[in-house]
Amino acid sequence: MAMTSMELEELPSETEYSSSATFRGFIIPMEEQGKNGDLVLEIPMAASSSNVPIKDPFVLSFNNLTYDVKVRHKSRFPFPGSNNVISPENNTKSLLNGITGEAKEGEIMAIMGPSGSGKSTLMDALANRIDKHSLKGSITMNGEPLPSGLLKVISAYVMQDDMLFPMLTVEETLMFAAEFRLPRSLSKEKKKARVQALIDQLGLRNAAKTVIGDEGHRGVSGGERRRVSIGIDIIHDPILLFLDEPTSGLDSTSAYSVIKVLQGIARSGSIVIMSIHQPSSRILGLLDTMIFLSRGKTMYCGSPENLPHFFDEFGHPCPDYGNPCEFALDFIRELEESSDGTQKLVEFNKSWQEESVKRDNKASNKPSLSLEDAIRKSISQGKLVTGATATGDDHQNLISSVPSFANPLWYEMVVLLTRMALNTRRMPEVFGLRFGMITVTAIILGTMFWQVDDSPRGIQERIGCLAISVSTIFFTCTTEAPEFIKERFIFIRETAYNAYRRSSYVLARSLISIPELIVLSLSFSLIAFPAIGLTGGISGFIFFFLTAFGTFWAGTSIVAFISGLFPDYFLAFVMSIAVVSYYLFFCGFLISRKRLPKYWLGIHYISLVKYPYEAFMQNEFRPSKCFTRGHQMFDNTPIGSLSRSVQDAMLGSMGNILGTNFTDSTCITTGTDALKLQGITELSKWKCLFVILAWGFFFRILFYLTLLFGSKNKRK
Ligand SMILES: Nc1ncnc2c1ncn2[C@@H]1O[C@H](COP(=O)(O)OP(=O)(O)O)[C@@H](O)[C@H]1O
Ligand SMILES: [Mg+2]
Numbered sequence: 067m068a069m070t071s072m073e074l075e076e077l078p079s080e081t082e083y084s085s086s087a088t089f090r091g092f093i094i095p096m097e098e099q100g101k102n103g104d105l106v107l108e109i110p111m112a113a114s115s116s117n118v119p120i121k122d123p124f125v126l127s128f129n130n131l132t133y134d135v136k137v138r139h140k141s142r143f144p145f146p147g148s149n150n151v152i153s154p155e156n157n158t159k160s161l162l163n164g165i166t167g168e169a170k171e172g173e174i175m176a177i178m179g180p181s182g183s184g185k186s187t188l189m190d191a192l193a194n195r196i197d198k199h200s201l202k203g204s205i206t207m208n209g210e211p212l213p214s215g216l217l218k219v220i221s222a223y224v225m226q227d228d229m230l231f232p233m234l235t236v237e238e239t240l241m242f243a244a245e246f247r248l249p250r251s252l253s254k255e256k257k258k259a260r261v262q263a264l265i266d267q268l269g270l271r272n273a274a275k276t277v278i279g280d281e282g283h284r285g286v287s288g289g290e291r292r293r294v295s296i297g298i299d300i301i302h303d304p305i306l307l308f309l310d311e312p313t314s315g316l317d318s319t320s321a322y323s324v325i326k327v328l329q330g331i332a333r334s335g336s337i338v339i340m341s342i343h344q345p346s347s348r349i350l351g352l353l354d355t356m357i358f359l360s361r362g363k364t365m366y367c368g369s370p371e372n373l374p375h376f377f378d379e380f381g382h383p384c385p386d387y388g389n390p391c392e393f394a395l396d397f398i399r400e401l402e403e404s405s406d407g408t409q410k411l412v413e414f415n416k417s418w419q420e421e422s423v424k425r426d427n428k429a430s431n432k433p434s435l436s437l438e439d440a441i442r443k444s445i446s447q448g449k450l451v452t453g454a455t456a457t458g459d460d461h462q463n464l465i466s467s468v469p470s471f472a473n474p475l476w477y478e479m480v481v482l483l484t485r486m487a488l489n490t491r492r493m494p495e496v497f498g499l500r501f502g503m504i505t506v507t508a509i510i511l512g513t514m515f516w517q518v519d520d521s522p523r524g525i526q527e528r529i530g531c532l533a534i535s536v537s538t539i540f541f542t543c544t545t546e547a548p549e550f551i552k553e554r555f556i557f558i559r560e561t562a563y564n565a566y567r568r569s570s571y572v573l574a575r576s577l578i579s580i581p582e583l584i585v586l587s588l589s590f591s592l593i594a595f596p597a598i599g600l601t602g603g604i605s606g607f608i609f610f611f612l613t614a615f616g617t618f619w620a621g622t623s624i625v626a627f628i629s630g631l632f633p634d635y636f637l638a639f640v641m642s643i644a645v646v647s648y649y650l651f652f653c654g655f656l657i658s659r660k661r662l663p664k665y666w667l668g669i670h671y672i673s674l675v676k677y678p679y680e681a682f683m684q685n686e687f688r689p690s691k692c693f694t695r696g697h698q699m700f701d702n703t704p705i706g707s708l709s710r711s712v713q714d715a716m717l718g719s720m721g722n723i724l725g726t727n728f729t730d731s732t733c734i735t736t737g738t739d740a741l742k743l744q745g746i747t748e749l750s751k752w753k754c755l756f757v758i759l760a761w762g763f764f765f766r767i768l769f770y771l772t773l774l775f776g777s778k779n780k781r782k
Contacts, residue, residue, distance in 0.1 A: 123440045124171035124208060124305060126337055131191050131203035133162040133362075135782075161187045163362045165203070166419065169337045171305075173354035174328055177341040178391070180399060183359040185341035186226075186310055192339060193223050193308045196781045208437040219470070220441065221306035222299035222563055226314065228291045229555045231485070232280035233492035236273050236294050240264055243298040245481040246565040249472045264301060268293040268327050277492075289320025293327060299563070300331060302472070303449045305441065307331060309340035318346050325349050335449055347389045356391075360398045363412045367419055380414050470564050475573075478566040482574035490578075496549065497582060500542055501589065507538045508590045512597025522701050525693050525740050531598055532682040533655040536617060536675050537646065539590070543621030544642040550629035551638055557773070572770040579622055587614035601686050609685045609751065616758035617678040621646075623765035624674060630772030649675040658745035674761055680746045681754035687737035696730035 137159045161184050169175040177185045190196050192205060194217050205212060230239055244257040252260075265274050270293055278294065279285015286294070292312060300307060312328065313321035325345075329352045332338040345353065350370050358365035366376055373394060374384040382397060384390045401408045435443065471478070490497060515531045518524045553575075561568055591611040594600075600610065628645065629638040650656075652666060653675035662670055670676060687693075697713040700706040705713060714730070721728030741747065749757065 123335075123435050123443060124337055126169045126192070126205070126207050126306065126339075127167070127209075128192060128205045129166050129203055131162050131165040131188070131201065131205070132160070133187060133191060133196060133201050134158040134160050135200075161362050162191060162201075165191075165357070165359075165362075165364050167355070167357055167364070167367050169339050169355060171335060171337050172332055174325070174332050174338045174340065174352065175355040175357065176345065176353045177339070177357050177359065178343075178345070178395070179359035179365070180395060180402075181343065182361075184362040185359060187362070188357070188359065189223075189308050189310055189339065189341055190781060193221060194218070195223070200782060208435065208440055210437040212437075215470070216441075217306070218564060220304055221308065222302075222304040224296050224299045224307070224309040224312060225559055226310040227555075228295045229559050230278045230291065230294060230298075231489055231556065232278050232283055232285065233489055234485075235275050235277050236270050236286060236290070237261065237265065237275060238488070239278060239294055240297050240301065242481060242485050243301045243565070245473075246478065246560070247302040247472055250474070250477050260301065264297050267330060268297050269323060270294065270297070287320065289316050289323060292316060292320070292324055296324070296327065300336075303334075303336075305336055305444055305449060307336050307338045309338070311341050311343060313345070313349070314343055318348075322346065322348050322352075325352050328352075335444060335447065344395065345391055347391070350389065350391055358394060358398060360402055360408050363408065364415055364419075365398050365408060365411050366394065366415055368422060372422075376415075376418060379418070380411065471567060473566070475567055475570050478570035479574045479577070482566065482570060483578055486574060486578045490582075500545055500582075501586060503545070504538070504542050504586050504590050505593065507542075508593035508597075511535060511538075512594050515598045517597075517599040520691065520693050521698055522694050522735070525687075525735070528598075528600075528686055529655065529683070529744065532686060533650070533653070533675075533679055535590075535594060535614075536653075536678045536682065537650050539587075539614060539617045539678075540621045540646040540649070540675065541643070542586070543618060543625050544639060544646060546622055546625050547629045547638040547642050548635045550626050551633055551635050554629065554633055554773075561773075568773050569770065572766060572773065575626070576623075576766055580619075583615055583618040583622065587611055587618050590614050601688060601691060606685055609755075610682065613678050613681045613685070613751075613755055613758070616681075616755055616762065619762040620674050620678075620758050620765070623762040623769065626769040627765045627772060630769045630776060633776070646675070649673040652676070653679050654745055655679055658743070660745045674758075677749075677754045677758045677761070680749065681751045681758070683741060683744065683746050684751035684754070687740045689736055689738045691737040692733035692735070693737065693740055694733070694735035696728070696732055696734070699734045 136157055165188060167175070177188055179185055187196075191201055194205075194212075194214050198214075234242070240261045241257070244261050248257055248260065265271055270290060273286045273290045276290075277283060277285045278291060285291070296309065296312065307328075309328070312324050316324065328338050328340065332354075342349070353370050355368065356370055356373070357367045366373065368376065370390070373390045377384050377390075377394065377397070384393045398408065398411070401411060473481075511531055511534065515527055518527045518531070557568075557571055560566065561571070588611060591607065591614050595607050595610050600606065602609065624645065625638075625642045628642050632638045632641055648669070650673075652662070652669045652673045654662075654670065654673075655675075659667070659670055696717060697710070700708075700713055700716070705716060717728040717730070717732075721732075726732075
C-alpha cells in the first residue's frame with residue numbers, strides 16, 4: 067500500500083488516483099460500502115461516463131482579495147483645541163490589495179515575497195482565518211463559494227512552528243493523530259495501516275521509532291520534525307492543504323525533502339498552498355504556481371517557467387545564471403526602495419495575468435464537476451477520511467454527512483487520557499519534582515512541629531503549621547502552570563481544525579490529574595499528620611487527607627484558569643504565585659475576619675486558602691479538646707514566672723470572684739474557644755470541604771471558557 071518515491075514523482079493519471087495514491091481499499095470498510103454504497107461508487111462512474119477526462123477536479127480561485135486593518139496611532143488623544151481628525155486613509159493599513167489567482171488540484175502553489183509582504187495574511191485569507199466582514203473579494207472552489215464549515219472539514223493548516231509532544235515517538239504521534247482524526251468505525255488495523263503508509267509517504271521510515279525530542283532530549287532532526295507536523299494534519303487526507311513557511315529553519319536538503327513530500331500529497335489529489343521565503347532552484351522545480359507579493363500587492367502570478375519570460379517582457383531580463391526567484395526577490399526589493407515604487411510592476415502583472423487567463427481559457431476547459439460532486443468523488447476515492455458517507459443530494463447534506471468531529475466525546479477523552487498518561491510516564495521527572503517538593507515540605511513541617519502539645523503555645527503552633535500546610539499545597543500547584551501552557555499550544559493547533567472537542571480536553575485534563583493529586587495529598591497527610599501529632603485519630607486523618615486533596619484540586623484548577631488567561635510561562639507562573647499569596651493574606655490566618663477592614667471582606671470570602679485553612683482548623687480544634695488548663699493561663703504573662711503556690715492562690719481567688727471552683731485541671735480554653743478567637747465560626751468543616759471542591763469545579767469551568775474564547779484563530 068505504501069507509495070514508493072517513484073510513484074510520487076510521476077503525475078498519476080486518473081486511474082492511478084484510485085489505486086496507489088489513496089487508501090480507499092482499507093479506508094472505507096467493505097461492510098460500510100455495502101450499507102450506504104449507493105452513491106459512493108456511482109458518482110465517479112457517472113462523471114466518467116461522459117468519456118471526457120476530468121481535468122483539475124478541484125480549482126480554488128480567489129479574486130481581488132483585499133484586506134485592510136485599522137492601525138492605532140501612538141498619540142490619539144484629542145487635545146482640546148487641536149483639530150485632530152485622523153483621515154480614514156491614514157488610519158488603515160492595506161495588508162492585501164487586490165490579489166487574484168488560482169490553485170489547482172495536483173499542484174503546489176507557493177506564495178513568496180520578502181518577510182512582511184503579506185504571505186501569512188494571504189494564507190489566512192484563503193484558509194478562512196480572517197473574519198469575512200473584513201476580507202473583501204471572493205474565494206470560490208469550482209466556481210462555488212465555500213461554506214466555512216465545509217472548508218474546515220476538507221482543509222488542513224500546518225502552522226509555522228512544530229508543536230509536538232517531545233517524548234512521543236514519530237509513530238506514536240501519528241497514531242494519536244489517527245485516533246483523533248479518523249472515525250472510530252475504522253478498525254485499529256486500518257488506522258495503523260494509514261499511519262504506516264503516511265510514514266512512508268513522509269519519508270520517516272528510519273525515524274519512526276525515535277522520540278520527537280526537545281532541548282533536553284535528543285530526538286529527530288528538524289526536517290523530520292517538520293514532516294511529522296505535516297503528517298499530523300494530513301492524516302485524514304485533506305483536499306486543501308495550507309502550510310505557512312514549511313521550510314523555514316531547515317537546511318536545503320531537508321527543505322527539498324519536505325517540498326518533495328508536499329508534491330506527492332498534491333499529486334494524490336490535493337491542492338497544496340504554502341508560503342515560502344526563498345526557495346532553492348531545486349525546490350523551484352517542484353512548484354507549479356507562484357505568487358510574488360510585496361506589501362500586499364501581487365508582483366507576479368504564474369508558473370516558475372514563465373518567470374524569466376515575464377521579467378524579459380517587463381524590460382528587466384533575469385540573468386541567465388542563478389536562481390530566477392532570487393533575482394525576482396532582489397528586484398522587488400529594489401523597486402520597493404526606489405522612488406517610483408512597485409506600481410509599474412503591479413500594473414504590468416495585472417495585464418499579464420489577464421492575458422494568461424485568456425490564453426488558458428482557450429486551451430483548457432473549466433472544471434467539469436460541481437464542488438459537491440468533486441468532493442464526493444474525492445471521498446469515494448479514499449480521501450478525506452472523516453467518517454463521511456458521501457451520500458445525500460444537497461450541499462447541506464454533504465456538510466452534515468462530513469461530521470465536524472470524527473469521534474464521540476468519550477472516545478476523544480479515552481485517546482487524550484491515553485496520551486496524557488503516556489506523556490507522564492515518559493517524563494516522570496515532572497511529577498517527581500512535585501512529589502519531592504510536597505514530601506520534603508511534609509518532613510520539614512513534621513520535624514519542626516514534632517508532636518505539638520496541648521498548651522497555649524501549642525495553639526499558636528498548630529495554627530501556624532496548618533496555615534503553612536495549606537499554602538504549601540497551593541504553591542506546589544503553581545508548578546503546573548508551565549505544563550498547562552506547553553500543552554495549550556498543541557491544544558490550539560489540534561482544536562483549530564477539529565481534532566477533538568475543547569470540552570473533552572478539559573474533562574480529560576481534570577480526570578488525569580486526580581490519581582496524581584491523590585498520591586500527593588496522601589503522602590503529605592501520611593507524613594505530616596502523625597509527625598505533628600494532629601488530633602482526631604483515623605477519622606481526623608481521613609478528613610485531613612480529604613481536605614488536602616480538595617486543596618490540591620482547587621489549586622490546580624485555579625492555576626489552570628490562570629494559565630488559560632495568560633498563555634505565557636513566566637506571566638502565568640508569577641500570576642499564580644501572586645494570587646496564592648494574596649489569598650493567604652486574606653484567609654483569616656494573619657488577621658482574623660472580625661479584625662479585617664470591611665472593604666477587604668469580599669476578598670476574604672473569595673480567598674481559596676480560607677476554606678481549607680478553616681477545615682483543617684476545625685478538624686484540629688475540637689470542642690472536646692482542651693488547650694489551656696489551670697495555671698497554663700499564666701504562661702507568657704508576668705505571673706507565669708511567679709512560684710506555683712502564688713499561681714494556685716491566684717486561681718483560687720479568680721474562682722471565688724466568678725463563683726466557680728478553679729483548680730489546676732480546670733479547662734480554660736477549649737477547641738471551640740480557639741476557633742472563635744480566629745473568627746472561624748461560620749461554616750462547619752464539611753461545608754468548608756464542599757466549598758473547596760466546588761471552587762475547583764468552578765475554576766475548571768472558567769478554564770474551559772478561557773480555552774473556548776482564547777483559542778479562536780481568526781483575525782478581525
Ligand atoms: N493586525 C495587524 N495590524 C497591523 N499590521 C499587521 C497586522 N497583522 C499583520 N500586519 C502587518 O502586515 C504585514 C504582513 O504580515 P504577514 O502576512 O505576517 O507577512 P509575511 O508572512 O509575509 O512575513 C506585516 O507588515 C505585518 O506587520
Ligand atoms: Mg509569515
